[in-house]
Amino acid sequence: MVAAEVFLTFILVLSIFLGFELINKVPATLHTPLMSGANAISGITLVGAIGLAGTGNQDLSNWLGAGAVALATVNVVGGYLVTDRMLAMFKKKEG
Amino acid sequence: MDTLIQFAYVVSGALFIFGLKQLGSPATARRGNMISSLGMLLAVVSALLDQGIVEYQWIVVGVLVGAIIGGAAARMVQMTAMPEMVALFNGSGGMASLLVGWAALNTDAATFTLVTIILSILIGGVTFTGSLVAYGKLSEKIGSGAVLFSGQQVVNSLIVLGILAGSVMFCLEPANHLWLYLVIVLSLIFGVMAVIPIGGADMPVVISLLNSYSGLAACAAGFAVNNNILIVAGALVGASGIILTQIMCKAMNRSLSNVLFSGFGSGKTETTAVEGEIKPISVEDAYYVLEAASTVAIIPGYGMAVAQAQHVVKELSVLLEANGAEVNFGIHPVAGRMPGHMNVLLAEADVPYDQLLEMDEINPRMEGVDVAIVIGANDVVNPAARENEGSPIYGMPVINVDQARTVFVLKRSMASGFAGIENPLFYKDNTRMLFGDAKESIGGLVREFS
Numbered sequence: 041m042v043a044a045e046v047f048l049t050f051i052l053v054l055s056i057f058l059g060f061e062l063i064n065k066v067p068a069t070l071h072t073p074l075m076s077g078a079n080a081i082s083g084i085t086l087v088g089a090i091g092l093a094g095t096g097n098q099d100l101s102n103w104l105g106a107g108a109v110a111l112a113t114v115n116v117v118g119g120y121l122v123t124d125r126m127l128a129m130f131k132k133k134e135g
Numbered sequence: 136m137d138t139l140i141q142f143a144y145v146v147s148g149a150l151f152i153f154g155l156k157q158l159g160s161p162a163t164a165r166r167g168n169m170i171s172s173l174g175m176l177l178a179v180v181s182a183l184l185d186q187g188i189v190e191y192q193w194i195v196v197g198v199l200v201g202a203i204i205g206g207a208a209a210r211m212v213q214m215t216a217m218p219e220m221v222a223l224f225n226g227s228g229g230m231a232s233l234l235v236g237w238a239a240l241n242t243d244a245a246t247f248t249l250v251t252i253i254l255s256i257l258i259g260g261v262t263f264t265g266s267l268v269a270y271g272k273l274s275e276k277i278g279s280g281a282v283l284f285s286g287q288q289v290v291n292s293l294i295v296l297g298i299l300a301g302s303v304m305f306c307l308e309p310a311n312h313l314w315l316y317l318v319i320v321l322s323l324i325f326g327v328m329a330v331i332p333i334g335g336a337d338m339p340v341v342i343s344l345l346n347s348y349s350g351l352a353a354c355a356a357g358f359a360v361n362n363n364i365l366i367v368a369g370a371l372v373g374a375s376g377i378i379l380t381q382i383m384c385k386a387m388n389r390s391l392s393n394v395l396f397s398g399f400g401s402g403k404t405e406t407t408a409v410e411g412e413i414k415p416i417s418v419e420d421a422y423y424v425l426e427a428a429s430t431v432a433i434i435p436g437y438g439m440a441v442a443q444a445q446h447v448v449k450e451l452s453v454l455l456e457a458n459g460a461e462v463n464f465g466i467h468p469v470a471g472r473m474p475g476h477m478n479v480l481l482a483e484a485d486v487p488y489d490q491l492l493e494m495d496e497i498n499p500r501m502e503g504v505d506v507a508i509v510i511g512a513n514d515v516v517n518p519a520a521r522e523n524e525g526s527p528i529y530g531m532p533v534i535n536v537d538q539a540r541t542v543f544v545l546k547r548s549m550a551s552g553f554a555g556i557e558n559p560l561f562y563k564d565n566t567r568m569l570f571g572d573a574k575e576s577i578g579g580l581v582r583e584f585s
Contacts, residue, residue, distance in 0.1 A: 045247045048358055048366055055367045058152065059374025066159045068468055069488050071379060071475030075346050076221050077158050077168050078375045081151055082349040083224075084175065084368040085231045087182040088360040092238040093197060094188030104238035106193040108231040113201025114208075115228035115349075116179075120172040121209035122220060126479055127165040129214075133487035 073126045080119025086112035136186060143181035144364040150174025151368050155375070161488055178364050214483040215440045218473040222270040222342060225349045229262025232352035233319070239359040240309070249306045251358030253318060257298060258352040260322030261329065266345050268330040269338065273472055279335030291328055297321050333395065336437075336514065338472045340383045340394045347376025379474050386468035386494075388520075388531040411562035413549070416569055418576060421543055422583035424567075428505035428541075431455050432497060434465045434534050435477050438511015438547070442573040448510065449484035451577050454584040460505075464490055465497035465534050467515035498535050507539035509560075510573050511546070517558045542566045545573045 066074055089112050092105030151174045157167025183194070205224070212220045236255030244252070271277040298321045305314035333341050350372025357365025384391050425431065433452065439445060452462045464486065470477045478491055492500075501507070509516050519526040520533045536542050537560050544566060560566055569576050 044361065048361070048363070051363060052354065052358075052366050052370050055370035056374045059155075059371040060378060062152065062155045062159070062371070063375040063378045067161070068466060068475055068493050069161060069478040069482075069491060070158065070164055071382075071468075072217065072221075072473060072479045073164060073168070073475070074155075074158050074375065075343060075379060075474060076217075076224070077171060078155070078372045079221060079224055079228065079346050079349065081155075081171060081175070081368050082228045082346070082353050082372040083231070084178065084365050085228060085235050085353045085356050086175075087178050088235045088239075088356050088362050088365050089197075089231060090179065090182040090194055091185060091187060091360060091362075092235060093193045094185075094190050096189035101238040101240075102193065104234045106197045108234035108238065109194055109197030110201040110204075111227045111234065112231035113198050114205040115201075115224050115231065116175055116205065117202045118205030118209045118220075118224050120168065120175070121206060122212065122217070122224075123168045124165065125209065126214075126217070126482070127168055129479075129482040129485075130161055130164065130488050131482070131485065132161070133489050 069130070073123050073130075076119055076126070077123040080116055080123060083112045083115035083119060086116055136184070140181045140185060141363070143177055144362075147174040147178040147181070148364055148367045150177065151371060155371060178368075214445075214480055215443055216274070217479060218338065218342060218471075218476060219270050219273040221473060222266045222273060222345065225342075225345050226263045226266030226270065228349040229259045229266060229345075229352050231259070232349070232356040233259030233263060233322075235259075235356040236359050237315070237319070239356070240315070244309065246306055248359060248361075249309055251355050253302045253305050255352055255355035255359050256315075256319055257302070257322045258348055258355055260319060261326040262345055262348040262352050264323045264326030265330045265341075265348070266326075268327050269341050269345060272330075272335055273338060281334040282331040287328075287332065291325075294321055294325050294328060298325065329395070335472065336469075337387075337394050339469050339474050339476070340380055340387075340391070342473045343376050343379035343383055344391075345376075347373050347380060350374075350376055383469055383474055386532065388528075411559075411564065413561055414567050416543065416567035418569065418579035419583065421567070421569055422580055424541055424543075425455065425460075425506055425580065426458060426584075428455075428460050430461045430463075430500075430504045430506075432463050432465050432501065432504045432507045432536070432539065433510065434467070434470075434507060434512050434516055434536055435481070435510045436467075436470045436512025436515060437472060437476075438513075438545070438573055440471055440476065440480055440511075442511060444510060444574040444577055445480040445484040445486075447574055447577040447581060449481070449486050450581050451584075452486065452490075454581060458584070462490070463492050463497060463500075465494065465507075465536075466491050467494055467512070467534055470512055470515050494532060494534055501535050501538040504539040505541065507536040507542045509536055509542060509544045510577070513546075513558055516560055518560050518563075519558065522559070536560065537563050537565070540565060543569050545569045545571075545576050547572065
């Protein structure tokens, strides 16, 4: 039985390499949308926050979780919408 | 059910990866962003189905509040204010990770979990206040210059030592909340201290680095709450932010540590002997030169964003093309205040992206260009970077506008650029200075044409 820590670290290392491969050689034109799109993904903390905000205990942990839900949602919703708004403007020359 | 949720996380991880892949090309980028948002939706819905959740009201309240704030901000923000907006979103993600780490704390946690909790608090805290300071600098709510004071190094070292000591004590004595609060407060202070010595023109580096941190914070939070998808998504963002940071540093020919610690452009008085004289030009005379030009290159900088001149610039480029000239835009990688800043502004003004040339594409063509128009750019077109070994920006790749037959420099006044370096370009024989607000000057040219 391999410890969960090892398993999680394994995932971490592979994901970092994958991230490097994915983003390399993105044209400069897309740097801003790429950044804000990636920023929206970093709002994934929301998933962790949801679990903490729904325990039903009226304790500190629950309130912190609820605050995290709100902040992470700002990051997710704002990030995706603003990226989409930018990308909608990028046009190729007609003809 | 739990297994099903875990599988859903695998699918949403795949959607993130595929979405990021598609974000790498202009033709598919918008679809890529959609795919990645679908991945997020799937992950959030799966998290809501978790049986550990017994009460939904606070989740709903949190999501509603966050969605309204985020949605409204994304809709209302001006394209020129995009760097600030990205910084704010970043900061809120960082704070969320800090809170998740804190909330995940219970006293019987294993040491490994404690370490990841303190990491997510630390990185999240630094991201939060660092982003707020970056926001302040970008929106000019606080001075955008580098803030340096004597003993800064000492203070910073003490903070780092305090954080290290607090973190170790926290892992040894998790029941004593004093250590937790100490680390939270010190990380928040450290975020401020890390960004204040960095000047406005280095913001592209800072923004991409903070972006990377927000991913790493999410990653650490993922370890703290034992959730795969946080680790995968956080690591992807962390890696992409680091790559962007590298690209930006390379474009300035400086190392990351030089950007972070040197307080560039603060108080350095560079005495370069510059020969020649400034030759101003009127809008009318500039028009006659442009009318005769058959190739024109436009090089925008942060000044174009400040003057909100992107729309008139587009108008001018259309008129020049109608007049039979070939018009291209030369974009320096660090022009503006975030990676790709100029590209977004010009896209807003409907300039097609295939008309925007990167530095390596425009430079070989520069000798064949009749008129190069520099709009609110300074350091990125400074020939001293090529010619003067004593210059602080020596070695930084620049757009060689001085090789064009004529150069128009649109500038508010003769104040030197952000880096505080004299620009010999302004004194060259083939350079004409068009003083005034960029938007008005170009508007004047547009009126002459029509």
